[in-house]
Amino acid sequence: MAVTEKESGTPRELPHLSDATLRDSAHMAGVEFGPKDAARIADLLVRTGIELVEVGMISGPNSKDADLILATHEAIGPERSMSLVMVRDREQVATALDEAERLGVRYVMLSIPTSEQHAVLKLGSPSLKLLSAVARAAISMAKDRGFHVTFSGEDGARTPKERLVPYVTDGFAAGADRFRLAETVAYLSPWQMEEVIGNITAIDGAEIEIHSHNMLGMAVANSLAAYRAGAEWISATVGGIGERGGNAPLAELLTSLRVIYGDTRFDLTRLTELSTIALRGSQLGDAFQSGPTTPHAFAYELPGQLTNPEAYETLAPDLLGNSRELRVRTRLTPALVEWALEDSGVNVDIEAFTPWLIERQERDGRPLLDRDAIRKAAIDYQSR
Secondary structure: OOEEOOOOOOOEEOOEEEEEHHHHHHHOOOOOOOHHHHHHHHHHHHHHOOOEEEEEEEOOOOOOOHHHHHHHHHHHOHHHEEEEEEOOOHHHHHHHHHHHHHOOOOEEEEEOEOOHHHHHHHHOOOOHHHHHHHHHHHHHHHHHOOOEEEEEEEOHHHOOHHHHHHHHHHHHHOOOOEEEEEEOOOOOOHHHHHHHHHHHHOOOOOOEEEEEEOOOOOHHHHHHHHHHOOOOEEEEEHHHOOOOOOEOEHHHHHHHHHHHHOOOOOOHHHHHHHHHHHHHHOOOOOOOOOOOOOOOOOEEOOHHHHHOHHHOOOOOHHHHOOOOEEOEOOOOOHHHHHHHHOOOOOOOOHHHHHHHHHHHHHHOOOOOEOHHHHHHHHHHHHOO
């Protein structure tokens, strides 16, 4: 890998880069890429110089992202791509890894909640002992099957040192290849990020990646701070696409590396084309920006995020003159419908109404639904 002396006078390796556009976009309310766009985005990312393209989420059999994963493999090969595998318990992980094998995935990123708040929501307990046991089991299962394994600290930025360091240590002891600190909730200043990353890069054999969110507008700054503290990988997305306020935007990150570190490894001439394709494919349009004042900043399509927003939001939307909203195309569930109809005065059988609405969505070309659109559809359903 290239080295640089520009910033500090001391040679050090420049960071590896991964891109999560084709995975984190699935968390962004109402955004969905098709296989054709996924293949083109993946190809352009590799041509730009990105080492690893993250695509899709796998939680069990018959993954909804199977077409995206297969299209990306065809475009750039499975050795240049990585897919996220949800981790909740041993049985669930086994079925998810079965699906990953079926799809030809070679690199997996095990998504594991580390903060007490997220562990309670997703693992049912804040116990560090349980958290480490779940992580060790998942990592061992994946390594036994021959996967390259990155394991995450979901909501890692809010995970205290006395909880995070033992967890990361246990994960590497179980055979993991890399650890990703996910700043799921934008929370840290760059100098705080340096301290957090420094705590875990001190672990023997630790290879660390930073995945920062941009609600405070510091995702690039925090990514560079993590690199200064010893992180070897930085995760970004095209245009900053990602849930809520977005992620570290790739163009800003690459240009920062060029200006600050003299990094000439990347073909920056492809960035505008990448952004155009990504924003068109996501149907966000040219007006998309990252940060807390956008319409997408507090929009969700996952029921758990709507019912537990305090677990995901740096600040409440009303403090910024913004509002919380549901936006969904094909990932509609009864839980989302129930949230949309709450306090609306519209009473329907949600279990019967939801498949009716899904069928209508497919018939109408999958338009974007928000809370008002779901309520109007429920009224139409009542008046049939």
